Amino acid sequence: MIPREVVVVAEHVGGLLTDVTLEILAGAYEMARSVGWRVTCLILAEDPKPFQALPLAADRVVVVTDPLLGSPNPAAYARVLPHVVKDLSARLVVLGNTSLGIDLAGALSHDLGAPVVSGCVGLRAEGDRIIATSRLCGGKLLAQVEPPGELGIVLVMPGTFHRELGMRDAVPPLDIRSSPVPLDNLPVRFVELQEPKMGDVDVTKASVLIAAGRGVQSKENLVLLEALAKELGGAVCATRPVVDQGWLPRTRQVGRSGMTVKPRLYLALGVSGAPEHTEGMKASGLIVAVNKDPDAPIFDVAHYGATADLLELVPVLTEKIREAKGTQ
Amino acid sequence: MKIAVVLRQVPDVVEELVISDDGRSLSEDDVMYLTNEADDHALEEALVLKARAGAQVTAVSAGGDEAKEALATAVAKGADEAIHVAVPFEHRGDNARLASVLGPMMKSAGYDLILTGVWAADQMDAGLAGGLATQLSLPYVGGLVSMSLDPNGAHAVVRKEFPGGRLGVLEVSLPAVFGIQSAEQPPRYVPVSKVLAAKKALRVREQGEPPAVAAGVRASKLVKSGSEAKAEMLPGAVPQVAEAIVRILRERGIA
Numbered sequence: 001m002i003p004r005e006v007v008v009v010a011e012h013v014g015g016l017l018t019d020v021t022l023e024i025l026a027g028a029y030e031m032a033r034s035v036g037w038r039v040t041c042l043i044l045a046e047d048p049k050p051f052q053a054l055p056l057a058a059d060r061v062v063v064v065t066d067p068l069l070g071s072p073n074p075a076a077y078a079r080v081l082p083h084v085v086k087d088l089s090a091r092l093v094v095l096g097n098t099s100l101g102i103d104l105a106g107a108l109s110h111d112l113g114a115p116v117v118s119g120c121v122g123l124r125a126e127g128d129r130i131i132a133t134s135r136l137c138g139g140k141l142l143a144q145v146e147p148p149g150e151l152g153i154v155l156v157m158p159g160t161f162h163r164e165l166g167m168r169d170a171v172p173p174l175d176i177r178s179s180p181v182p183l184d185n186l187p188v189r190f191v192e193l194q195e196p197k198m199g200d201v202d203v204t205k206a207s208v209l210i211a212a213g214r215g216v217q218s219k220e221n222l223v224l225l226e227a228l229a230k231e232l233g234g235a236v237c238a239t240r241p242v243v244d245q246g247w248l249p250r251t252r253q254v255g256r257s258g259m260t261v262k263p264r265l266y267l268a269l270g271v272s273g274a275p276e277h278t279e280g281m282k283a284s285g286l287i288v289a290v291n292k293d294p295d296a297p298i299f300d301v302a303h304y305g306a307t308a309d310l311l312e313l314v315p316v317l318t319e320k321i322r323e324a325k326g327t328q
Numbered sequence: 329m330k331i332a333v334v335l336r337q338v339p340d341v342v343e344e345l346v347i348s349d350d351g352r353s354l355s356e357d358d359v360m361y362l363t364n365e366a367d368d369h370a371l372e373e374a375l376v377l378k379a380r381a382g383a384q385v386t387a388v389s390a391g392g393d394e395a396k397e398a399l400a401t402a403v404a405k406g407a408d409e410a411i412h413v414a415v416p417f418e419h420r421g422d423n424a425r426l427a428s429v430l431g432p433m434m435k436s437a438g439y440d441l442i443l444t445g446v447w448a449a450d451q452m453d454a455g456l457a458g459g460l461a462t463q464l465s466l467p468y469v470g471g472l473v474s475m476s477l478d479p480n481g482a483h484a485v486v487r488k489e490f491p492g493g494r495l496g497v498l499e500v501s502l503p504a505v506f507g508i509q510s511a512e513q514p515p516r517y518v519p520v521s522k523v524l525a526a527k528k529a530l531r532v533r534e535q536g537e538p539p540a541v542a543a544g545v546r547a548s549k550l551v552k553s554g555s556e557a558k559a560e561m562l563p564g565a566v567p568q569v570a571e572a573i574v575r576i577l578r579e580r581g582i583a
Binding site for chain 2: 136
């Protein structure tokens with residue numbers, strides 16, 4: 001019997017595969033090995049050179065080239081991918097649950113007539129069945145889903161698998177092809193990719209981060225967190241809702257579309273712990289979470305937690321740290 | 329310029345979520361709904377565009393009776409037209425089905441822009457916006473944080489979030505479907521009195537029953553996460569918790 005094919009769709013920036021690409025390769029490879037399937041790492045690029053000698057966790061690497069695949073243009077990817085996936089006779093297509101992956105899901109589902117399971121935090125195969133675990137409702141629920149049919153598409157959450165396992169010792173065979181379809185007249189033109197403009201604080205460099213979640217309730221209350229951060233020699237970062245309210249600049253946002261941080265201490269205050277936030281901070285050295293909701297998913301990733309009102313706790317904590325420093 | 333905004337009702341995750349006896353869905357009696365946060369941002373973005381260049385904004389709200397409340401709020405905020413699409417409880421969160429319901433209606437209405445949230449809280453499928461775009465054979469880009477339209481309405485220049493704080497700038501031919509991540513400004517607040525007034529005067533158009541379509545993906549099992557909670561919980565009232573945190577930080581040389 002010909003082994004089933006798992007196609008992992010890579011993402012890259014500046015000639016480097018992204019972390020989530022290595023993570024989903026790791027997950028796909030482990031799953032494929034458990035049932036004797038094969039993994040193809042599919043890279044869409046303008047130039048194949050940066051990808052020619054990578055020891056990826058895959059049975060082969062296919063690079064599809066076209067001048068218009070130099071940037072992550074969802075319309076270009078959406079036009080090329082269905083043709084290539086059909087050519088490769090895939091049983092499963094694995095994408096990151098990322099800005100680009102989410103854009104492609106609807107079009108791939110339609111063009112390939114295949115169901116999509118998004119938000120996956122688990123992936124396994126049993127016989128010919130694919131069983132995905134999808135995280136939803138702010139991380140409070142886990143759904144087990146078996147995509148029906150002969151081809152499934154899954155979007156895997158960043159941080160689900162270990163990126164180190166996305167690389168192996170050997171370089172898999174490489175297959176370079178030009179795009180099977182012309183990419184003229186695309187309805188979407190990629191103009192440019194802008195790097196973030198760093199503001200006064202670079203949260204990726206701070207060793208202590210005080211994270212403001214929705215529980216801070218108002219911009220005025222951030223003063224309390226700033227005072228605590230100052231006492232600990234750290235900086236204040238935030239979740240998306242806080243940034244969306246305009247209480248802190250976008251450069252302070254931690255999570256999927258914001259910054260990924262690994263401070264020594266991450267003190268999460270009023271942070272619910274939605275997956276799109278935790279994927280940007282869960283590698284922190286010490287995570288302490290304070291939330292009024294004892295069921296908040298942040299307690300799943302924190303080392304220590306307390307069910308308390310942050311607005312009451314923070315002034316007391318700041319004072320106690322000040323006292324403690326005075327007695328040193 | 330005609331803009332449609334799709335608002336979905338999703339479970340409020342601040343409330344207790346109860347799994348029903350079938351072990352694969354939420355208990356209908358216990359779910360509290362609220363408008364999907366990203367959809368709320370999509371409405372705000374539509375209203376921003378309307379204020380900037382003039383537009384007719386149609387709010388399309390999918391769900392049960394609570395979805396009609398969302399329409400009153402949308403009209404109070406500045407939407408010009410309200411359409412309700414009834415979605416039976418068992419089909420909540422099925423974006424493939426919702427796209428197939430909305431597609432034909434939207435095709436005939438001839439919107440220049442269709443906005444909705446890039447993500448819904450109860451989503452486990454391919455999502456609504458991308459599915460709608462394929463139904464309508466329109467271009468789709470999601471994860472947007474701002475957009476500007478050229479004066480003759482032929483193109484939009486959109487800003488799309490990428491990981492690491494990067495922003496992609498893309499030019500998209502209109503009409504198009506966009507998945508909004510967050511609006512250029514926080515969703516506006518509207519006083520309850522205005523919502524009540526809008527509710528009284530509200531003229532809601534009902535969208536008829538959808539054609540039968542294959543359902544999207546379905547959960548074979550639904551469980552609450554967190555049972556494997558890892559955090560060691562610090563007991564006591566505020567002073568005890570503060571002391572415990574200070575002790576932990578001092579042990580690690582952080583404070």
